[in-house]
Amino acid sequence: MRVLMVGCGNMGFAMLKAWIESGCLSPDETGVVEPSEEGRARVAALGASTFADPPSPDDFGAELIVLAVKPQVMADIAPAYRSATARGAAVLSIAAGLPIRRYEEIYGDQTPIIRVMPNTPAAIGEGMMAYIANDAAGGALIANVRKLLETNGAVAELEEESQMDAVTAISGSGPAYVFHFIEALAEAGEKLGLSADLAALLARQTALGAAKLAADGETDPAELRRQVTSPNGTTAAGLAMMMTDDRLKTMMAEVADAARRRSIELSS
Numbered sequence: 001m002r003v004l005m006v007g008c009g010n011m012g013f014a015m016l017k018a019w020i021e022s023g024c025l026s027p028d029e030t031g032v033v034e035p036s037e038e039g040r041a042r043v044a045a046l047g048a049s050t051f052a053d054p055p056s057p058d059d060f061g062a063e064l065i066v067l068a069v070k071p072q073v074m075a076d077i078a079p080a081y082r083s084a085t086a087r088g089a090a091v092l093s094i095a096a097g098l099p100i101r102r103y104e105e106i107y108g109d110q111t112p113i114i115r116v117m118p119n120t121p122a123a124i125g126e127g128m129m130a131y132i133a134n135d136a137a138g139g140a141l142i143a144n145v146r147k148l149l150e151t152n153g154a155v156a157e158l159e160e161e162s163q164m165d166a167v168t169a170i171s172g173s174g175p176a177y178v179f180h181f182i183e184a185l186a187e188a189g190e191k192l193g194l195s196a197d198l199a200a201l202l203a204r205q206t207a208l209g210a211a212k213l214a215a216d217g218e219t220d221p222a223e224l225r226r227q228v229t230s231p232n233g234t235t236a237a238g239l240a241m242m243m244t245d246d247r248l249k250t251m252m253a254e255v256a257d258a259a260r261r262r263s264i265e266l267s268s
């Protein structure tokens, strides 16, 4: 499948890197439109073709256009690829907020369109990729796109597009919450007198180890938490600060709701 990615910043590059490095996508069949010279240089290092401006369909012949620009500029940028979709190219969008109907307004509802919400651990094959397709997207296209997404991590098909705002709030934005937790844990270590380097190492490794223990889903996170918590011990003392009156749960619900509301705002 000849893939043309439009915009290759933080998220687009994270996905593309795994597609190419896994061998799922050949650099020969990959093109990237990216105005930033630095952005083009790192794509060129993967062996893919780069363009500062949209190539004509004759020049590239894309079968899949991957829209990976910011949602706020999508309406200005996406129409330049109408000639490619008119020749049969499908569209995969990773933009937050924008519903499939927005792309159908640009390309027509006969154009196969898939909307995916990725996250940045996609770069190392540990992403969460949740997608939904329009009626025009056939089984063969979806199977090919899933093969690409599987190189980025776990893949889930949504039942309805309305789930996408909540998915964005949880897994799309979620890595940032976890990174901030790691920052906060490290800063707490420094406040307790540890060096910055040691505190950062403890925080990073603890997050990694805990995530790996929780990853297979076989043991409930609540049970994993109980295994750390001796009655009347240190963890119980610490957790009381998080759990009394559901302090952390209340905050996480507010965090997720703010992100979901912003996703809804971006769609209008």
Ligand SMILES: NC(=O)c1ccc[n+]([C@@H]2O[C@H](COP(=O)([O-])OP(=O)(O)OC[C@H]3O[C@@H](n4cnc5c(N)ncnc54)[C@H](O)[C@@H]3O)[C@@H](O)[C@H]2O)c1
Residues within 6 Å of the ligand: 006, 007, 008, 009, 010, 011, 012, 033, 034, 035, 036, 039, 068, 069, 070, 071, 073, 077, 094, 095, 096, 097, 117, 118, 119, 120, 172, 173
């Ligand atoms: N960063 C994330 O964690 C994340 C997660 C899920 C979804 N997304 C979605 O991914 C999309 C990209 O986000 P990002 O974080 O990678 O942003 P980014 O700013 O890092 O990347 C956007 C890229 O688009 C390029 N660009 C600007 N104008 C262009 C044009 N006319 N043609 C082609 N490229 C152009 C920019 O140079 C930039 O490299 C957004 O729609 C966002 O909602 C991001």
